Amino acid sequence: MTELRLEGVSKVYGANGTGTSALEGVDITVRDGEFFTLVGPSGCGKTTTLRTIAGFEAPTDGTIRFDGREMGDVPPERRDVGVVFQSYALFPHMSVAENVGYGLRFREPPDGVTVDDRVADLLELVDLEGMGDRDPDQLSGGQRQRVALARALAPAPDLLLLDEPMSALDAQLRESLRRQVSRIQSELGITTVYVTHDQAEALAISDRVAVMNGGRIEQVGRPQEVYREPATRFVAEFVGDNNVFEGDVRGRNGEYSRIAIDGETFSLPSIPDGADRVTFCVRPGALSQAADHNRLPVTVETSEFLGETVRVNGRWNGRRVVLQLPAVPESAELTVGFAPDDAHVIDLDRD
Numbered sequence: 166m167t168e169l170r171l172e173g174v175s176k177v178y179g180a181n182g183t184g185t186s187a188l189e190g191v192d193i194t195v196r197d198g199e200f201f202t203l204v205g206p207s208g209c210g211k212t213t214t215l216r217t218i219a220g221f222e223a224p225t226d227g228t229i230r231f232d233g234r235e236m237g238d239v240p241p242e243r244r245d246v247g248v249v250f251q252s253y254a255l256f257p258h259m260s261v262a263e264n265v266g267y268g269l270r271f272r273e274p275p276d277g278v279t280v281d282d283r284v285a286d287l288l289e290l291v292d293l294e295g296m297g298d299r300d301p302d303q304l305s306g307g308q309r310q311r312v313a314l315a316r317a318l319a320p321a322p323d324l325l326l327l328d329e330p331m332s333a334l335d336a337q338l339r340e341s342l343r344r345q346v347s348r349i350q351s352e353l354g355i356t357t358v359y360v361t362h363d364q365a366e367a368l369a370i371s372d373r374v375a376v377m378n379g380g381r382i383e384q385v386g387r388p389q390e391v392y393r394e395p396a397t398r399f400v401a402e403f404v405g406d407n408n409v410f411e412g413d414v415r416g417r418n419g420e421y422s423r424i425a426i427d428g429e430t431f432s433l434p435s436i437p438d439g440a441d442r443v444t445f446c447v448r449p450g451a452l453s454q455a456a457d458h459n460r461l462p463v464t465v466e467t468s469e470f471l472g473e474t475v476r477v478n479g480r481w482n483g484r485r486v487v488l489q490l491p492a493v494p495e496s497a498e499l500t501v502g503f504a505p506d507d508a509h510v511i512d513l514d515r516d
């Protein structure tokens with residue numbers, strides 16, 4: 166099994182590196198057996214990162230190592246990497262079994278088993294036993310992606326790379342495939358890098374997540390860390406709904422700091438001396454009408470019924486505010502508050 170390391174990896178497309186800068190100094194360590202996800206908006210460099218790991222693109226700068234071994238001169242077919250792309254990319258004129266067996270064209274099956282046995286094992290692993298004789302066009306989208314996964318896993322690669330493998334599927338199928346991928350990954354214990362623009366999917370499926378933006382890594386952490394303790398404003402706003410505020414630090418009040426925003430005073434957990442400005446965030450679920458601290462009046466603009474809760478979009482002094490309430494509010498004006506400990510400080514500045 167394999168540890169993957171990216172050290173200062175940059176990529177500039179175009180002749181002589183004069184075109185688009187897609188990656189800027191990306192440092193990532195993916196631990197042996199880990200399910201690691203690259204998440205970020207369209208164009209942030211996720212696919213480019215995956216393609217440089219696979220060897221389909223050469224980095225302009227930096228180093229990629231598998232278990233300490235530099236991959237610079239190693240071509241893709243000698244990297245022991247299984248890749249699954251967004252589109253199914255199955256061969257339409259080959260049966261399901263032939264598609265899976267195609268993964269073994271460069272390599273003998275592991276442990277001396279026959280190709281047929283290996284293909285049968287893999288079809289069982291992806292819950293497609295008995296479907297080997299079908300053509301790809303006799304399968305659903307989810308089943309085709311499972312064939313693609315079986316094909317990638319056939320030669321027992323050291324590393325599995327998945328580039329938005331579920332994005333062409335409907336929501337229900339996506340969730341069921343997500344559970345299957347998760348089960349298979351932990352059964353095999355294979356080091357996996359997964360790419361998605363869907364932050365909810367990233368949080369649900371990963372051991373750790375790297376949030377990318379503009380070719381850079383904004384934060385790497387466990388899903389709970391990235392969600393509860395975003396390191397940057399971008400992460401706070403990209404991962405789940407959030408409210409980000411900026412205020413002036415106005416001294417202490419016991420164990421709390423006093424913060425002024427538009428002349429109103431708020432209490433936050435104690436802020437280190439020397440900071441004049443603070444950027445902090447409060448999750449929608451932490452803003453409640455019952456809270457008696459840090460109250461702010463909100464003008465409701467839209468309400469979205471989500472089943473268990475209602476997402477309310479509103480404004481406070483011109484700022485966008487998102488609330489998560491148990492029911493659609495009865496009035497267009499309401500006051501909510503938050504407990505100081507529910508605020509997370511993102512950034513501190515001096516004037």
Ligand SMILES: Nc1ncnc2c1ncn2[C@@H]1O[C@H](COP(=O)(O)OP(=O)(O)OP(=O)(O)O)[C@@H](O)[C@H]1O
Binds near residue numbers: 185
């Ligand atoms: N072959 C290429 N030639 C030139 N520029 C490219 C090429 N591939 C990607 N880019 C550019 O590099 C940047 C990163 O693209 P990349 O595909 O890695 O992003 P992404 O995060 O995977 O986006 P998406 O989620 O839309 O697939 C973008 O600005 C893109 O336009």
